[in-house]
Amino acid sequence: MNFKLQIPNEKTYNWNRWIFILFTTFIVFVNCVPYVKKMRKDNLVRVAVVCGVDRVNISGIKDKKLYKNYRISLDNAFPMYFSSNKGVVVVNERKYRGNLEIRKTGERLWVINILNIEDYLKGVVPCEIGKVSKNLVEVAKAQAVAARTYACAHLNQYQNLGFDLYATIQDQVYKGIGCENELTNRAIEKTKGLILAYKNRPIEAKYHSTCGGKTADFNDAWSGNPPPYLKSVNCSYCQNSPHYKWQKVLSKSEFFPEFRSRLKKIGVKIPDDELIRSLKLIKNKRSKRVIKLIITTGNNEYTVSGYNIRTVFGDNKDSGGLLKSNFISIKTKGDKIIIEGKGWGHGVGMCQFGAIEMARKGKNYKRILYHYYSGTKIKKIR
Ligand SMILES: [Zn+2]
Known part of the structure; x- marks a missing residue:
């Protein structure tokens, strides 16, 4: 059989190869481009370190003069600015880097620490x-x-x-x-x-303290469009946390009056003569967080969702009055209500x-x- 041997012509480009090289170069280039954000000059951030007070003590330099423990009240003229003395300003005996602006807003004083973002992070x-x-x-x-x-x-x-x-x-x-x-x-x-x-x-x-084995989806805590990178992932690393697993035991006589008053605070008013017959927890299948609570009385059904779940089950003994998390299940045993939970924070x-x-x-x-x-x-x- 006759056949002609094909020898690649030197002048013919291997376009596939070139496309591959160009594409790879583009990808590498795109990934190396630093993120450019319009930060302010000197990458400054403004942090409210004292909010809504009627007097405050400041140490720092104002109009080229050094003030030590200078008492400022509502009668002064605002805004006032203090720059640092050897890199330090002092507000009510607490030391900060950067400079200070003192503003009067709503007949109250606000102290704003203005400093480079890297110093702020320290x-x-x-x-x-x-x-x-x-x-x-x-x-x-x-x-x-x-x-x-x-x-x-x-x-x-x-x-x-x-x-x-x-x-x-x-x-x-x-x-x-x-x-x-x-x-x-x-x-x-x-x-x-x-x-x-x-x-x-x-x-x-x-971010949060302890997830309890799985992090939460964004919508387990907040409403709105969930960012794709804030979705539940497994976490097998936080088992040593003291908040990994916890339990809260309350007597029914302790639990229900508090529960009703907290429901009222978030706008769910259950009349006193309506007996609460059941509490149903609806969970996010992926993150196992409670996303909805359905309260059934003889006559009606009431729902609580999102962050409010932590509010209605929390009490004054909890930090900030919030239940540690919404990664919970509830059971009753005799006169007791037992909340079994995992993690601490929004998750x-x-x-x-x-x-x-x-x-x-x-x-x-x-x-x-x-x-x-x-x-x-x-x-x-x-
Ligand atoms: Zn974790």
């Missing part, structure tokens, strides 16, 4: 993750990236009040220089400027006890973050 990370040992530096890095991301995503959040973040659990706990430590400062420096991004925007980096995003254990097992901060915020990318702000 006073946040140790408060949020607690004391960590040298071998757990990766968890401090993970917390630093999560906290930096949270701050970036909430710039201008309270624009009408003139600041970005509260210094409390409402945003992130920030206590200034006094709570800083060397290890967390190093973790912040090692991750300088890094945030978690989804579609090139900083994510809603939610969404990074489980801090889980993250600590991951670091202990040798996982680096990227592995930790990608586990809890699936589909996100670490990028650099500038």
Whole structure:
């Protein structure tokens, strides 16, 4: 049989190969592009460290003059600005980096600490993750990236009040220089400027103490459009947390009056003559969280959903009056109501006890973050 040997013509390009190379280069390039966000000049954040008071004591420099423990009341002229003395300003004996703005809003004083985001994190990370040992530096890095991301995503959040973040659990706990430590400062420096991004925007980096074996879906705690990276994932790392499993036992005579009054607070009014016959818990199949509570009386049915579930089962003995979590089941035994629960906090995003254990097992901060915020990318702000 005759056949002609095909020799590739040198002048003919192998287009498939070139397309492959170009495509790969493009992908690598896209992944290396740092996230560019319009941060303010010097990457400043504005944190409300004192809110709604009628007097405050400040140490710092104003109009080139050093003031020590200067008492400011509503009678002064506002806004007032203090810059740092050797890098430090003092508000009611608590030391902060950066500068201060004192505003009068609603006939009350607000003290706003204005500082570089990296300095802000130094006073946040140790408060949020607690004391960590040298071998757990990766968890401090993970917390630093999560906290930096949270701050970036909430710039201008309270624009009408003139600041970005509260210094409390409402945003992130920030206590200034006094709570800083060397290890967390190093973790912040090692991750300088890094945030978690989804579609090139900083994510809603939610985190909580202990998930109890599975993190929660966004809608288990809040309503609205759920970000794709805040969905329930398994967590086999937080079993050593003191909040992993818990129980709350109440007598029926203790439970029901409190339950009714808390229902009233969230707008569910059950008349006193209607006897509560059953409580039905509807759970999210994936995260096992209670997403709806159906209360049946002789005549009616009432529903409670979302965060309110933690409110109606919580009491004054719980922190903030909230039940530890909505990862619960309820049973009765004689005169007792027994709430069996797992985890502490809303359960969404990074489980801090889980993250600590991951670091202990040798996982680096990227592995930790990608586990809890699936589909996100670490990028650099500038
Ligand atoms: Zn966990």
